[in-house]
Amino acid sequence: MSHLLELHGVTKTFGAVAALAGADMVLDAGSIHALVGENGAGKSTLVKIIGGLHGRDSGEFLLDGESVDFRSTADAKHHGIAVIYQEPTLFPDLTVAENIFVGRQPYTRFGFVNRAEMRRATRELTARLGVAIDPDRDARGLSIADQQIIEIAKAISLNAKVVIMDEPTAALSGVEVDQLMGIARQLRDEGKGIIFISHRFDEVFALCDTVTVMRDGQHIETNALADVTTDMIIRQMVGRSVDNLFPKQEAQIGNVVLSVEHLTRAGVFEDVSFQVRAGEIVCLAGLVGAGRSEIARAVFGVDKYESGSVMIDGAVVPRHKPSAAMGLGMGFVPEDRRKQGLAMTAGVQTNITLAIRNQVAKLGFISSKLEHGPAEIWARRLQVKTRALDTHAVMLSGGNQQKVVLAKWLATSPKLLIIDEPTRGIDVGTKSEVHRLISELAGNGVAVLMISSELPEVIGMADRVLVVREGRLTGNISRSDVTAEAVMYAATHGAEHEVAK
Amino acid sequence: MTIETTYLRHDRPLWRRLLLRPEAILIAAILLIVVLSILGIPNYLRPNPGYTISTLLLNAAPILILLLPLTLIIATGEIDISVGSTLGLSSASFGLMFASGIPLPLAAILSVLIGGMVGAFNGFLVTVVGLPSLAVTIGTLALVRGIAVGMLGTTSVTSFPSDLTSFVRSTVPGTPVPWLIVVFAALAIVFGVLLHFTAFGRGVFAIGLSTETATFSGVNVGRTKFVLFVLSGLTAALVGVMFTLQYSNAIGSNGSGFELRAITAIVLGGVSIWGGTGTLLGAVVGGLFIATVNKSLQILGIGDDAIYVITGSALIISVVVGSIASVISTRRRATTSTA
Numbered sequence: 001m002s003h004l005l006e007l008h009g010v011t012k013t014f015g016a017v018a019a020l021a022g023a024d025m026v027l028d029a030g031s032i033h034a035l036v037g038e039n040g041a042g043k044s045t046l047v048k049i050i051g052g053l054h055g056r057d058s059g060e061f062l063l064d065g066e067s068v069d070f071r072s073t074a075d076a077k078h079h080g081i082a083v084i085y086q087e088p089t090l091f092p093d094l095t096v097a098e099n100i101f102v103g104r105q106p107y108t109r110f111g112f113v114n115r116a117e118m119r120r121a122t123r124e125l126t127a128r129l130g131v132a133i134d135p136d137r138d139a140r141g142l143s144i145a146d147q148q149i150i151e152i153a154k155a156i157s158l159n160a161k162v163v164i165m166d167e168p169t170a171a172l173s174g175v176e177v178d179q180l181m182g183i184a185r186q187l188r189d190e191g192k193g194i195i196f197i198s199h200r201f202d203e204v205f206a207l208c209d210t211v212t213v214m215r216d217g218q219h220i221e222t223n224a225l226a227d228v229t230t231d232m233i234i235r236q237m238v239g240r241s242v243d244n245l246f247p248k249q250e251a252q253i254g255n256v257v258l259s260v261e262h263l264t265r266a267g268v269f270e271d272v273s274f275q276v277r278a279g280e281i282v283c284l285a286g287l288v289g290a291g292r293s294e295i296a297r298a299v300f301g302v303d304k305y306e307s308g309s310v311m312i313d314g315a316v317v318p319r320h321k322p323s324a325a326m327g328l329g330m331g332f333v334p335e336d337r338r339k340q341g342l343a344m345t346a347g348v349q350t351n352i353t354l355a356i357r358n359q360v361a362k363l364g365f366i367s368s369k370l371e372h373g374p375a376e377i378w379a380r381r382l383q384v385k386t387r388a389l390d391t392h393a394v395m396l397s398g399g400n401q402q403k404v405v406l407a408k409w410l411a412t413s414p415k416l417l418i419i420d421e422p423t424r425g426i427d428v429g430t431k432s433e434v435h436r437l438i439s440e441l442a443g444n445g446v447a448v449l450m451i452s453s454e455l456p457e458v459i460g461m462a463d464r465v466l467v468v469r470e471g472r473l474t475g476n477i478s479r480s481d482v483t484a485e486a487v488m489y490a491a492t493h494g495a496e497h498e499v500a501k
Numbered sequence: 502m503t504i505e506t507t508y509l510r511h512d513r514p515l516w517r518r519l520l521l522r523p524e525a526i527l528i529a530a531i532l533l534i535v536v537l538s539i540l541g542i543p544n545y546l547r548p549n550p551g552y553t554i555s556t557l558l559l560n561a562a563p564i565l566i567l568l569l570p571l572t573l574i575i576a577t578g579e580i581d582i583s584v585g586s587t588l589g590l591s592s593a594s595f596g597l598m599f600a601s602g603i604p605l606p607l608a609a610i611l612s613v614l615i616g617g618m619v620g621a622f623n624g625f626l627v628t629v630v631g632l633p634s635l636a637v638t639i640g641t642l643a644l645v646r647g648i649a650v651g652m653l654g655t656t657s658v659t660s661f662p663s664d665l666t667s668f669v670r671s672t673v674p675g676t677p678v679p680w681l682i683v684v685f686a687a688l689a690i691v692f693g694v695l696l697h698f699t700a701f702g703r704g705v706f707a708i709g710l711s712t713e714t715a716t717f718s719g720v721n722v723g724r725t726k727f728v729l730f731v732l733s734g735l736t737a738a739l740v741g742v743m744f745t746l747q748y749s750n751a752i753g754s755n756g757s758g759f760e761l762r763a764i765t766a767i768v769l770g771g772v773s774i775w776g777g778t779g780t781l782l783g784a785v786v787g788g789l790f791i792a793t794v795n796k797s798l799q800i801l802g803i804g805d806d807a808i809y810v811i812t813g814s815a816l817i818i819s820v821v822v823g824s825i826a827s828v829i830s831t832r833r834r835a836t837t838s839t840a
Contacts, residue, residue, distance in 0.1 A: 300717075302716055302717060321721075322716060322717065322718075322719045323719035323720075323721060325719075326719045332717055334713075334717050336713075339711060339713050339714070340711070340713045340714055340716075340717050341714060341717065342711070342714055343706075343707055343710035343711050343714050343715075343777070344710070344711070345710060345777065345778065346706070346707075346710055346777075350703075350706075353703075354703065354707055354714075354718045355718045355719060357700040357703040357704070357718075358700045361699070361700055364699060364700075365694070365698045365699060366698060366699065366700060366703065367698055372510060376508060379506070379508060380506050380508075383506060384506075386508065387508070387509055387512060388508060388509035388510065388511050388512035389508045389509070389510055389511075390510065390511045390512055391512050408718075
């Protein structure tokens, strides 16, 4: 019997760079197949070849045992291949139903778009996936999880045989991940072949039956997941063993740096009070949408709040004024490095010095000469991999982009650094580098407020975990007591660990 | 035990960074047009008095000055198309005040301040109310022009002191450089330094590249844009006063269509209409390019209509070329970064 999808010895070069140098992948119907590898290992290129975005230079590509050669993404879709991206690309101003049927709306016999039919079909699709999304609401403002579900619904309505999920869970909370995994299992049971790309091994082990590891554009190994362990996969991915993913060093805990009191913004968060001390790493944990980022953004002054106060070293931080917060020693590494952390089409140097543009000036004037020194120092300290300092940020890998954002904020010598999702979408090697850096920062007496959706990261890094549920602090768990269960319980129920102070 | 990493300062060699810039290409184009004109147009080097290098510069000066603050606004990703109307309002109020006996210097200062108020109004609607600048300044374009024309009706004020008006038209003694170009040069240095050599300018580009990143980096986005709109209004009104004296004619219709010429020059000069990239030098060279083309066409006796067609086409071509270039480079980036 032939396999659903087979790729053998696929190569692809872009200019002088070999993105794929012999990639293999064999996907069976009714299987969930994990594709793992560090960033730059060639997973995305492989997916783009399967999805019809790129052609291959050489190698075999068989679908249902027959050689295929997609000319476009539409061609691939037509052959039953659907790709769900980490950040879905829905039209924000169209309704859910319109998004699912965009370009192929059903018509009435008078030639008008048949909205009733679209709505009915959409309800049927979402019901099949076990979720309730109003077909008539605009896509704007939908959670990323719901947007992905809409993409999946679209794939089902197109009779996709192969569903590729490219890091679908990176931006999802625990409950949403469970929901997505349920949907993936259902698709598997319906006989579809699923390729699941993720950096989170707990999900890979919970969901997949087979795993293919890639490194440097090449196929390394394919195994049944029952036969391998996380350590084995990581070793295959990095070509060396990573002993400790979360190296948290002991740090001297000093005086209170950040003090937040009764911070309230109606409908978003309420009566939030906490402190972060020098040398301490405090994690805000909770489900996506619980208000973690919103609290951090208000503390830094990007968002407004209605009442309460924020103090750094006893000095009140003015509301809604990031420049003032920066002046008092706050830094903020935001969640979305591409939109909020970096100017993507500006150079590494410009990005690193953006937050210290007032300090690199002489008599009020700055030039690229004055910026060069600090930019070079911080790029070097963070081991940013780039050929030149005027290389645009968009050219760097995700991990290196994140290092540039960190460099930008470390250059400000912050007393308090807020880091929202420090390792989202970056590879294992860089991840542990970032963790080591954050730990070093705390060791040097910086107060760190970290937000993370990855529980192992929270548990590994935090001196204290503050759990947020529906805008309120429902847990304050110290390092010695923290377990995944305790955090999840406070995040979903919030009764057991009421905040002491 | 960190490994000493070394970085190149620049990814590409100097000659490529210099020669492949829109500024360099435009300067080459200007030289080419001059050479072709010298070869192909009989009287190009010895034209009528109306077509000397001095008149070329004098005619170009108003647009060149107008485009200075406008370049900074475009670099933030916003736009101000009310500058021509603000010029007209300034001209009309200057004339009206002068005709009603207000001393000329005071009338000039008040007119410039009126322009600042128009800019502040634009800035308020864009930054505080949060409306798109294109819509806001289309509104003020019409509103302000209406007021300007309404002020003087069909009449115009022409009784300005002739020694002053001829001074405004004169050149620096011993050179073909008009005094207005000296004013332009001084302002160009101010705006150039502001954009390229201050923290404020870094903020301007950051806003154009990503408003959110700028906000997270402590750039006061609203204040920056507000200041730029006010500067744009003040500058347009200053040009209004000088333009009035230059032609000894205060009328509400002065400066009609100047906003389009200034925007054309800026975009031709390689400043992205989406914000974030470009140089003030590029915008200025863009202005000079249009002036050079116009001069050649005028000497050839080609009318204004054809000149509009040509500058309009030049604008579209430069936007298209710019978009294609950015699509190509993004593709190249996308393919190398997903490797």
